[in-house]
Amino acid sequence: MRARLEQLSRRLAELDGLLAAPETASDMDTFRKLSRERAEIEPVASGFQQYEATEADLDTAQEMLGDPDMKALAEEELRAGKARLEELEGELRILLLPRDPDDSRSLFLEIRAGTGGDESALFAGDLLRMYTRFAERCRWQVEIMSASESELGGYKEVIARIAGDGAYGRLKFESGGHRVQRVPATETQGRIHTSACTVAIMPEADEVGEVDINPADLRIDTFRASGAGGQHINKTDSAVRIIHLPTGIVVECQDDRSQHRNRDKAMKVLAARIKDKEQRERQAKEAAHRKSLVGSGDRSERIRTYNYPQGRITDHRINLTLYKLQNVLDGDLDDLISALAAEHQAELLAALGE
Numbered sequence: 001m002r003a004r005l006e007q008l009s010r011r012l013a014e015l016d017g018l019l020a021a022p023e024t025a026s027d028m029d030t031f032r033k034l035s036r037e038r039a040e041i042e043p044v045a046s047g048f049q050q051y052e053a054t055e056a057d058l059d060t061a062q063e064m065l066g067d068p069d070m071k072a073l074a075e076e077e078l079r080a081g082k083a084r085l086e087e088l089e090g091e092l093r094i095l096l097l098p099r100d101p102d103d104s105r106s107l108f109l110e111i112r113a114g115t116g117g118d119e120s121a122l123f124a125g126d127l128l129r130m131y132t133r134f135a136e137r138c139r140w141q142v143e144i145m146s147a148s149e150s151e152l153g154g155y156k157e158v159i160a161r162i163a164g165d166g167a168y169g170r171l172k173f174e175s176g177g178h179r180v181q182r183v184p185a186t187e188t189q190g191r192i193h194t195s196a197c198t199v200a201i202m203p204e205a206d207e208v209g210e211v212d213i214n215p216a217d218l219r220i221d222t223f224r225a226s227g228a229g230g231q232h233i234n235k236t237d238s239a240v241r242i243i244h245l246p247t248g249i250v251v252e253c254q255d256d257r258s259q260h261r262n263r264d265k266a267m268k269v270l271a272a273r274i275k276d277k278e279q280r281e282r283q284a285k286e287a288a289h290r291k292s293l294v295g296s297g298d299r300s301e302r303i304r305t306y307n308y309p310q311g312r313i314t315d316h317r318i319n320l321t322l323y324k325l326q327n328v329l330d331g332d333l334d335d336l337i338s339a340l341a342a343e344h345q346a347e348l349l350a351a352l353g354e
Contacts, residue, residue: 004096005048012038012045036104039165044095051088057081097348102203102279103169108145108272109160109201114177116195118152119184123306124197125154126329127178131162131171133331140164145265146253152186159269161204168203173340175201176301182308192309196302202276204268211271219243220263225254242266249273318343 015038018024024031058081064074111127113120135142141163148156162171179196187193205211222237239254240262251273253266305314306325313328313336314321320339322328328336 001092001096005044005051005092008041009045009048012041015041039104040099044092047088047092047095051085051092054081054085054088058085093349094345097345100169100172103172104166105168106140106161106163106204107168107171107201108204108269109162109171110157110199111155112157112198112200113150113155114196114198116180116193118150118154118186119180119193120195120197121150121154121156122152122184123154123178123180123195124156124158126180127197127199128155128158128160130329130331130333131174132160134171134333135162135164135167135331137331138164138167138170140167144255145269146251146255161268163204168201170337171201172203173201173337173344174199174303176303178304178306179302180306180308182306200276202272203279205271205275211274213244213267213271213274217245219245222259238262240266242270244270244274247274247277249277315340 015034019031019034019038024034058078061074061077061081064070064077067074109128109131111124113124116123132142141161143161143163144158145161146157146159148158150156176199177196178199179194181192181194183190184193184195219242221241221243223239223241224237225239238257238259239252240259241250241252242263243250249270251266251270253262253269256262256265303315303317305312305316306329307313308325310323311325312321312323313325315336318339320336322335324332324335
């Protein structure tokens with residue numbers, strides 16, 4: 001462990017030199033990659049510095065034991081120093097856990113209405129609002145890439161880009177089936193209905209070119225955008241549909257008046273979906289080796305229930321129940337996200353122990 005920490009400390013100094021070089025500043029791709037690596041290493045190197053400083057303090061306290069006047073103080077410092085060293089060692093073990101290289105990225109959020117018809121579409125709108133509010137708290141930017149609205153409000157499907165440092169790392173465990181239990185506005189007899197939506201959290205590729213997409217594998221159709229937008233939007237073929245033939249992934253984008261911008265947006269979403277598909281296949285293989293409770297990559301899995309009559313929200317993967325449904329729907333996701341991250345951390349530590 002110590003050799004690894006010393007190696008990372010040397011790498012941090014090396015990265016500082018590289019980032020200060022003029023040739024790095026002129027190449028944004030290289031600058032972005034090195035900055036991301038530095039952001040990952042810096043907390044580990046900083047923790048190791050504290051560890052070494054505590055070791056030095058312990059050596060000093062050990063020397064003071066020989067002085068009768070200082071013995072009581074030295075013993076107290078030794079006790080405190082050993083406890084601090086143990087604490088720092090635990091923190092460093094966590095910092096050295098294998099990191100998801102996508103954690104620092106922005107993301108694409110995809111919400112699809114499932115069973116429950118109009119009520120499911122309304123719930124999709126509630127989920128979008130929840131994630132948008134959370135993003136606002138984190139000072140991230142939210143941009144709607146594509147939306148298919150339902151007649152009563154809400155969405156049959158909506159895709160949003162959430163841009164911010166560490167956005168994917170914070171929200172990646174939100175992928176899966178979200179279930180709601182409530183009395184719909186259209187229900188005349190006050191009966192509770194159960195509806196569901198599927199949420200997908202996909203890391204954004206730095207560039208579309210980062211994902212290997214062969215132009216020959218794409219079928220690109222243009223068509224007239226539907227829905228509101230005035231005369232212009234209905235008279236031009238500005239909407240774009242891209243089909244990735246090897247995987248069957250279909251992406252549509254019609255929210256912009258420019259066909260060119262819709263195509264660019266659709267390509268970004270397609271790259272994220274292909275990257276996400278590869279990632280889920282990898283996670284499924286890993287899950288076969290260890291039964292992961294969190295982030296198995298299985299979208300069909302029901303991960304959370306939102307129970308309106310009881311004001312209750314339950315995450316089924318970690319058996320966590322909170323009676324603060326309205327707060328969560330208003331974007332207060334910190335308790336859920338922290339609990340899921342802690343469980344994932346515990347799994348990784350257990351895997352290392354094995």
